[in-house]
Amino acid sequence: MTKLAIVANIYAKPDQIDLVRAELEKLIPITRAENGCLQYDLHQDNDDPAHFMFFESWETRELWQTHMNAPHLAAYMAATDGAVENFTLNEMSQIG
Template identity: 40%
Template sequence: MSFYLTAIIKSTPGNAEQLKAILKTLVSGSKSEAACLQYDLHQAQEDPNLFIFHEEWTSKEDWDLHNVTPHIKKFAADAATILDGAPIIHITKRAG
């Protein structure tokens, strides 16, 4: 059964473009994982510092493995000084 989540990430003011570049690299690495079924990045129109991921993984276990990949570790290191708080993760399910 698929595992779904939404991740909300915010940059500090003035760092949206830098964070977007880091996140695009993260998208590329994540989509290359066999267990990744969906990894869509969105940027809020009303707040350009706010980024939202909609993700689908083959299982929670595979998502757990994703969280220790080199591209996740690189994201954490590269974005550490420009994040406005920790990412917020919502585990979800399809409503329909």
């Protein structure tokens, strides 16, 4: 089975950058300990501090789906409700 790569782009509202960053950082240790998580790295754009990006690698799509339904992700969603301007997520496969 092919590993799954995820690229998630999160754009915080300008007045909510610190809140969104703090909530995103809470996800890192919990998610890295999840079954199937190979990589879970958070980045912040050098020119646009409101732009955060997660690069994730998972053993399988099914294990990533388990992560997406985890309580800590629901807690993040509740804590940042109204603080995120835009969110995009891409499921990707490595080809080279």
